[in-house]
Each structure stands twice: as structure tokens, then as C-alpha cells.
Amino acid sequence: MAEHPHASIVREGYEAFQRGDMDALRGMMTGDCTHHVPGTHPLAGDYKGIDNIIDGYYSRLYSETGGSFRVELRNIFVDGRGHAMTVHHVTADRGSKHIDEMGGIVFRIVGDKITDLDECVADLDTAADFWT
Numbered sequence: 001m002a003e004h005p006h007a008s009i010v011r012e013g014y015e016a017f018q019r020g021d022m023d024a025l026r027g028m029m030t031g032d033c034t035h036h037v038p039g040t041h042p043l044a045g046d047y048k049g050i051d052n053i054i055d056g057y058y059s060r061l062y063s064e065t066g067g068s069f070r071v072e073l074r075n076i077f078v079d080g081r082g083h084a085m086t087v088h089h090v091t092a093d094r095g096s097k098h099i100d101e102m103g104g105i106v107f108r109i110v111g112d113k114i115t116d117l118d119e120c121v122a123d124l125d126t127a128a129d130f131w132t
Contacts, residue, residue, distance in 0.1 A: 006084045006109050007076045013114065014073040014088070020062070022054050028114055029053065035117040039124050041131035053117075064131070065092040074102075082109050092130070099130040 016024035035047045047057045061069045069092040077085045084107040091100050101122050108116035121127045
């Protein structure tokens, strides 16, 4: 059975992110896409617009962790109505801190483009401690 198109774009997005292929990610998102990052730490908040997502958030994930940020996609679930939900495993090092946590993202997809990403983490306090 073929993978649902929404699952395919999300999978391709995770693969591009892991390769550091920001141009590929730009091609998968709408220009006014928003990525919502939970918590109270310095990286938390709403990144509106593709440039803010790529340059303001994703590049900081790499720079703040010296390139050690890794995300392993575990599952993708789709509803066939423009939503996909992922479960992933994140590891990274930042100074003397290490994070090894589960999380996920709820994607909204219109046509073949991602329009919104709502990130979720297993433990808000762990995330805040790591990024602060």
C-alpha cells in the first residue's frame, strides 16, 4: 500500500532537516507557514513566515547545539483531511547539558504544502532546562 501523500511530505521534511537541506524544506512549506514551539525557554514562541522558521528557529537548533541536534522520526499518523501527526526522538548536547526526549509535531497541510507546525514535547521543564 502506498504511503499517504501527507505522510510522504512529512517524512521528506524530516529527512531534509536531518541532512541540513534547508532549501528542500523551503520548498515544502508555504511562505506564511508558522511553527509553534512550546515552553518558556529562549527558543519558544511562534515563528511566522518561512524565513523566521528556517533562519530564526532551525538554524538556532543547530548553532545552539554545535550541530549535535538530531531528530529521529518514529511514527506518522494522518487523518486524510490535511493533518499529520508525528512522534520523534530528539537528542542534542549544549555545553554540559544533554537532552534525550520524545516529542512530536502536528502538521497542517494544504494541497502539497505545510502551512502550520505545532510542536509538542514530552516534558516542558526538561526542554526549558536544556535551552535556558
